[in-house]
Amino acid sequence: MSLKHSRQREEIMNFLMTRKDHPTADVVYTNLRQTFPNISLGTVYRNLTLLADLGEILRIRVGDKTDHFDADTSLHYHFICNECGAVIDLEMDSIESVVETAGKNFGGHIQGHTTFFYGTCPKCTKSS
Amino acid sequence: MSLKHSRQREEIMNFLMTRKDHPTADVVYTNLRQTFPNISLGTVYRNLTLLADLGEILRIRVGDKTDHFDADTSLHYHFICNECGAVIDLEMDSIESVVETAGKNFGGHIQGHTTFFYGTCPKCTKSS
DNA sequence: TTCCTTGCAAATCGTTTGCATAATG
Protein backbone atom coordinates (compact mmCIF):
# COMPACT_ATOMS: atom_id res chain seq x y z
CA MET A 1 0.00 0.00 0.00
CA SER A 2 2.96 2.35 -0.09
CA LEU A 3 3.43 4.91 -2.78
CA LYS A 4 5.88 4.84 -5.61
CA HIS A 5 6.87 7.80 -7.68
CA SER A 6 5.56 7.92 -11.22
CA ARG A 7 6.25 10.28 -14.05
CA GLN A 8 2.60 10.15 -15.09
CA ARG A 9 1.26 11.16 -11.69
CA GLU A 10 3.73 13.99 -11.52
CA GLU A 11 2.67 15.31 -14.91
CA ILE A 12 -1.00 15.10 -14.01
CA MET A 13 -0.40 17.05 -10.83
CA ASN A 14 1.68 19.64 -12.67
CA PHE A 15 -0.89 20.07 -15.35
CA LEU A 16 -3.64 20.56 -12.82
CA MET A 17 -1.64 23.24 -11.03
CA THR A 18 -1.32 25.29 -14.20
CA ARG A 19 -5.06 25.45 -14.69
CA LYS A 20 -7.66 27.52 -12.93
CA ASP A 21 -10.59 26.07 -14.84
CA HIS A 22 -11.09 22.74 -13.07
CA PRO A 23 -10.63 20.34 -15.98
CA THR A 24 -12.33 16.98 -16.33
CA ALA A 25 -10.42 13.71 -16.53
CA ASP A 26 -10.82 13.73 -20.27
CA VAL A 27 -9.42 17.23 -20.62
CA VAL A 28 -6.42 16.22 -18.53
CA TYR A 29 -5.96 13.17 -20.72
CA THR A 30 -6.26 15.03 -24.01
CA ASN A 31 -3.78 17.68 -22.92
CA LEU A 32 -1.18 15.35 -21.45
CA ARG A 33 -1.40 13.25 -24.58
CA GLN A 34 0.33 16.02 -26.52
CA THR A 35 3.50 15.86 -24.52
CA PHE A 36 3.12 12.30 -23.30
CA PRO A 37 1.73 10.46 -26.35
CA ASN A 38 0.96 7.10 -24.83
CA ILE A 39 -0.39 7.89 -21.44
CA SER A 40 -3.72 6.10 -21.05
CA LEU A 41 -7.10 7.31 -19.87
CA GLY A 42 -7.11 4.60 -17.22
CA THR A 43 -3.90 5.94 -15.74
CA VAL A 44 -5.32 9.44 -15.66
CA TYR A 45 -8.41 8.24 -13.82
CA ARG A 46 -6.40 6.09 -11.43
CA ASN A 47 -4.12 8.96 -10.50
CA LEU A 48 -6.83 11.56 -10.19
CA THR A 49 -8.67 9.26 -7.82
CA LEU A 50 -5.49 8.58 -5.90
CA LEU A 51 -4.61 12.25 -5.58
CA ALA A 52 -8.13 13.11 -4.50
CA ASP A 53 -8.03 10.37 -1.85
CA LEU A 54 -4.73 11.72 -0.60
CA GLY A 55 -6.30 15.14 -0.36
CA GLU A 56 -3.84 16.70 -2.77
CA ILE A 57 -6.54 17.69 -5.19
CA LEU A 58 -10.29 18.20 -5.05
CA ARG A 59 -12.90 16.23 -6.93
CA ILE A 60 -15.73 18.59 -7.82
CA ARG A 61 -19.17 17.32 -8.69
CA VAL A 62 -21.29 20.02 -10.20
CA GLY A 63 -24.25 18.04 -11.40
CA ASP A 64 -23.17 17.77 -15.00
CA LYS A 65 -22.29 14.17 -14.33
CA THR A 66 -18.65 14.47 -15.15
CA ASP A 67 -16.21 15.10 -12.36
CA HIS A 68 -13.95 18.12 -12.39
CA PHE A 69 -10.62 18.37 -10.57
CA ASP A 70 -8.99 21.23 -8.76
CA ALA A 71 -5.43 21.48 -7.49
CA ASP A 72 -6.45 24.25 -5.11
CA THR A 73 -7.54 22.48 -1.95
CA SER A 74 -8.03 25.58 0.16
CA LEU A 75 -11.52 26.47 1.29
CA HIS A 76 -13.39 28.13 -1.54
CA TYR A 77 -16.61 27.89 -3.50
CA HIS A 78 -17.47 27.33 -7.11
CA PHE A 79 -19.76 28.88 -9.63
CA ILE A 80 -21.06 27.06 -12.70
CA CYS A 81 -22.19 28.99 -15.74
CA ASN A 82 -25.47 27.71 -17.10
CA GLU A 83 -24.59 28.96 -20.56
CA CYS A 84 -20.99 27.92 -21.17
CA GLY A 85 -20.54 25.37 -18.41
CA ALA A 86 -17.43 27.05 -17.00
CA VAL A 87 -16.49 26.25 -13.42
CA ILE A 88 -15.19 29.41 -11.75
CA ASP A 89 -13.73 30.12 -8.30
CA LEU A 90 -15.70 32.59 -6.20
CA GLU A 91 -14.01 35.13 -3.96
CA MET A 92 -16.41 35.24 -1.08
CA ASP A 93 -16.71 35.08 2.68
CA SER A 94 -17.02 31.72 4.36
CA ILE A 95 -20.52 30.31 4.60
CA GLU A 96 -19.48 27.39 6.76
CA SER A 97 -21.94 28.53 9.39
CA VAL A 98 -24.72 26.92 7.35
CA VAL A 99 -23.65 23.67 8.97
CA GLU A 100 -24.79 24.95 12.37
CA THR A 101 -28.06 26.16 10.89
CA ALA A 102 -28.64 22.72 9.43
CA GLY A 103 -27.71 20.87 12.60
CA LYS A 104 -30.16 22.57 14.93
CA ASN A 105 -33.12 20.22 14.71
CA PHE A 106 -31.28 17.22 13.38
CA GLY A 107 -30.75 14.01 15.30
CA GLY A 108 -27.74 12.80 13.36
CA HIS A 109 -24.30 14.28 12.95
CA ILE A 110 -23.49 16.74 10.18
CA GLN A 111 -19.89 16.60 9.02
CA GLY A 112 -20.01 19.12 6.24
CA HIS A 113 -21.77 20.45 3.20
CA THR A 114 -21.37 20.80 -0.51
CA THR A 115 -22.41 24.08 -2.05
CA PHE A 116 -22.03 25.50 -5.50
CA PHE A 117 -23.63 28.44 -7.20
CA TYR A 118 -24.96 28.72 -10.71
CA GLY A 119 -26.10 31.42 -13.08
CA THR A 120 -24.46 33.43 -15.83
CA CYS A 121 -20.72 34.03 -15.74
CA PRO A 122 -19.19 37.47 -16.35
CA LYS A 123 -18.22 36.60 -19.91
CA CYS A 124 -21.65 35.26 -20.88
CA THR A 125 -23.39 38.15 -19.10
CA LYS A 126 -21.61 40.63 -21.38
CA SER A 127 -22.26 38.79 -24.62
CA SER A 128 -26.02 38.54 -24.24
CA MET B 1 -44.86 19.47 -28.39
CA SER B 2 -48.07 19.43 -26.35
CA LEU B 3 -48.67 16.97 -23.57
CA LYS B 4 -50.86 13.91 -23.65
CA HIS B 5 -52.07 12.02 -20.66
CA SER B 6 -50.39 8.72 -19.95
CA ARG B 7 -51.15 6.08 -17.37
CA GLN B 8 -47.43 5.47 -16.83
CA ARG B 9 -46.61 9.07 -16.08
CA GLU B 10 -49.51 9.26 -13.67
CA GLU B 11 -48.34 6.17 -11.79
CA ILE B 12 -44.79 7.47 -11.57
CA MET B 13 -45.99 10.75 -10.13
CA ASN B 14 -48.26 8.95 -7.66
CA PHE B 15 -45.52 6.63 -6.56
CA LEU B 16 -43.13 9.50 -5.99
CA MET B 17 -45.67 11.32 -3.84
CA THR B 18 -46.01 8.36 -1.50
CA ARG B 19 -42.29 8.33 -0.75
CA LYS B 20 -40.22 10.57 1.45
CA ASP B 21 -36.93 8.88 0.65
CA HIS B 22 -36.10 10.36 -2.76
CA PRO B 23 -35.89 7.17 -4.83
CA THR B 24 -33.67 6.67 -7.87
CA ALA B 25 -35.04 5.90 -11.32
CA ASP B 26 -34.28 2.26 -10.79
CA VAL B 27 -36.17 2.13 -7.50
CA VAL B 28 -39.16 3.75 -9.17
CA TYR B 29 -38.94 1.21 -11.96
CA THR B 30 -38.62 -1.82 -9.70
CA ASN B 31 -41.57 -0.75 -7.58
CA LEU B 32 -43.90 0.15 -10.42
CA ARG B 33 -43.07 -3.13 -12.07
CA GLN B 34 -44.98 -4.96 -9.36
CA THR B 35 -48.31 -3.36 -10.22
CA PHE B 36 -47.44 -2.49 -13.81
CA PRO B 37 -45.52 -5.52 -15.08
CA ASN B 38 -44.40 -4.28 -18.44
CA ILE B 39 -43.49 -0.69 -17.86
CA SER B 40 -40.00 -0.11 -19.19
CA LEU B 41 -36.99 1.58 -17.69
CA GLY B 42 -36.79 3.91 -20.65
CA THR B 43 -40.31 5.14 -19.97
CA VAL B 44 -39.46 5.76 -16.35
CA TYR B 45 -36.43 7.81 -17.30
CA ARG B 46 -38.31 9.71 -19.98
CA ASN B 47 -41.10 10.65 -17.59
CA LEU B 48 -38.87 11.54 -14.69
CA THR B 49 -36.94 13.86 -16.97
CA LEU B 50 -40.14 15.32 -18.33
CA LEU B 51 -41.63 15.91 -14.87
CA ALA B 52 -38.42 17.47 -13.66
CA ASP B 53 -38.34 19.80 -16.68
CA LEU B 54 -41.93 20.80 -15.99
CA GLY B 55 -40.93 21.57 -12.43
CA GLU B 56 -43.35 19.06 -10.96
CA ILE B 57 -40.59 17.09 -9.31
CA LEU B 58 -37.00 17.72 -8.28
CA ARG B 59 -33.94 15.97 -9.62
CA ILE B 60 -31.42 15.64 -6.81
CA ARG B 61 -27.76 15.04 -7.51
CA VAL B 62 -25.91 14.08 -4.40
CA GLY B 63 -22.61 13.00 -5.82
CA ASP B 64 -23.27 9.29 -5.72
CA LYS B 65 -23.64 9.47 -9.48
CA THR B 66 -27.19 8.28 -9.59
CA ASP B 67 -29.97 10.82 -9.64
CA HIS B 68 -32.65 10.86 -6.97
CA PHE B 69 -36.15 12.30 -7.42
CA ASP B 70 -38.38 14.21 -5.05
CA ALA B 71 -42.06 15.05 -5.46
CA ASP B 72 -41.72 17.78 -2.85
CA THR B 73 -40.70 20.87 -4.79
CA SER B 74 -40.97 23.30 -1.90
CA LEU B 75 -37.79 24.96 -0.65
CA HIS B 76 -35.89 22.53 1.55
CA TYR B 77 -32.47 21.01 1.97
CA HIS B 78 -31.13 17.49 1.93
CA PHE B 79 -28.80 15.45 4.06
CA ILE B 80 -26.92 12.41 2.76
CA CYS B 81 -25.72 9.74 5.17
CA ASN B 82 -22.15 8.69 4.51
CA GLU B 83 -22.83 5.28 6.01
CA CYS B 84 -26.14 4.11 4.58
CA GLY B 85 -26.54 6.54 1.70
CA ALA B 86 -29.99 7.69 2.79
CA VAL B 87 -31.21 11.04 1.48
CA ILE B 88 -33.13 12.83 4.22
CA ASP B 89 -35.07 16.11 4.34
CA LEU B 90 -33.72 18.67 6.79
CA GLU B 91 -35.99 20.89 8.85
CA MET B 92 -33.98 24.05 8.94
CA ASP B 93 -34.11 27.77 8.41
CA SER B 94 -33.53 29.15 4.97
CA ILE B 95 -29.92 29.73 3.99
CA GLU B 96 -30.80 31.45 0.73
CA SER B 97 -28.85 34.46 1.88
CA VAL B 98 -25.67 32.66 0.84
CA VAL B 99 -26.51 33.80 -2.67
CA GLU B 100 -25.97 37.42 -1.64
CA THR B 101 -22.74 36.53 0.09
CA ALA B 102 -21.54 34.85 -3.08
CA GLY B 103 -22.61 37.67 -5.37
CA LYS B 104 -20.71 40.45 -3.66
CA ASN B 105 -17.49 40.40 -5.64
CA PHE B 106 -18.72 38.59 -8.66
CA GLY B 107 -19.08 40.10 -12.09
CA GLY B 108 -21.63 37.63 -13.39
CA HIS B 109 -25.16 36.90 -12.30
CA ILE B 110 -25.92 34.29 -9.65
CA GLN B 111 -29.30 32.64 -10.09
CA GLY B 112 -29.16 30.16 -7.27
CA HIS B 113 -27.19 27.54 -5.42
CA THR B 114 -27.18 23.86 -4.71
CA THR B 115 -26.41 22.81 -1.18
CA PHE B 116 -26.56 19.50 0.54
CA PHE B 117 -25.20 18.30 3.85
CA TYR B 118 -23.52 15.04 4.67
CA GLY B 119 -22.50 13.11 7.77
CA THR B 120 -24.11 10.36 9.83
CA CYS B 121 -27.88 10.04 9.94
CA PRO B 122 -29.80 9.58 13.21
CA LYS B 123 -30.23 5.85 12.63
CA CYS B 124 -26.55 5.19 11.87
CA THR B 125 -25.45 7.45 14.73
CA LYS B 126 -27.26 5.22 17.21
CA SER B 127 -26.05 1.91 15.85
CA SER B 128 -22.34 2.74 16.02
C1' DT C 1 -56.18 10.53 -38.10
C1' DT C 2 -52.56 12.97 -35.91
C1' DC C 3 -48.86 12.89 -33.12
C1' DC C 4 -47.51 11.84 -28.35
C1' DT C 5 -45.99 7.84 -25.70
C1' DT C 6 -44.50 3.23 -25.01
C1' DG C 7 -41.64 -1.09 -24.89
C1' DC C 8 -37.64 -3.04 -26.28
C1' DA C 9 -33.04 -3.25 -27.48
C1' DA C 10 -29.03 -1.19 -28.94
C1' DA C 11 -26.12 2.72 -28.20
C1' DT C 12 -23.59 6.29 -25.38
C1' DC C 13 -20.90 8.26 -21.79
C1' DG C 14 -18.11 8.53 -17.93
C1' DT C 15 -15.51 5.57 -15.21
C1' DT C 16 -13.48 1.20 -13.46
C1' DT C 17 -10.96 -3.14 -13.84
C1' DG C 18 -8.21 -7.41 -15.19
C1' DC C 19 -4.13 -8.63 -16.96
C1' DA C 20 0.47 -8.95 -18.70
C1' DT C 21 4.43 -5.79 -18.84
C1' DA C 22 7.30 -1.88 -17.35
C1' DA C 23 9.17 1.11 -13.82
C1' DT C 24 10.44 2.20 -8.98
C1' DG C 25 12.63 1.50 -4.41
Place this chain on the structure above:
DNA sequence: CATTATGCAAACGATTTGCAAGGAA
Protein backbone atom coordinates in the same frame (compact mmCIF):
# COMPACT_ATOMS: atom_id res chain seq x y z
C1' DC D 1 13.72 -8.70 -5.99
C1' DA D 2 9.31 -7.26 -4.26
C1' DT D 3 5.82 -4.23 -5.45
C1' DT D 4 3.50 -0.51 -7.38
C1' DA D 5 2.16 1.67 -11.71
C1' DT D 6 1.12 1.51 -16.66
C1' DG D 7 -1.19 0.69 -21.23
C1' DC D 8 -4.69 -1.48 -23.39
C1' DA D 9 -8.99 -3.28 -23.96
C1' DA D 10 -12.89 -5.20 -22.11
C1' DA D 11 -16.46 -4.52 -18.56
C1' DC D 12 -19.67 -1.50 -16.09
C1' DG D 13 -23.60 1.18 -14.41
C1' DA D 14 -26.53 4.92 -15.32
C1' DT D 15 -28.94 7.11 -18.76
C1' DT D 16 -30.40 8.03 -23.59
C1' DT D 17 -32.13 6.99 -28.09
C1' DG D 18 -34.05 4.87 -32.61
C1' DC D 19 -37.70 2.53 -34.10
C1' DA D 20 -42.02 0.24 -34.90
C1' DA D 21 -46.33 -0.35 -32.52
C1' DG D 22 -49.93 1.39 -29.14
C1' DG D 23 -52.90 5.01 -27.13
C1' DA D 24 -54.87 9.68 -26.40
C1' DA D 25 -57.14 13.86 -28.41
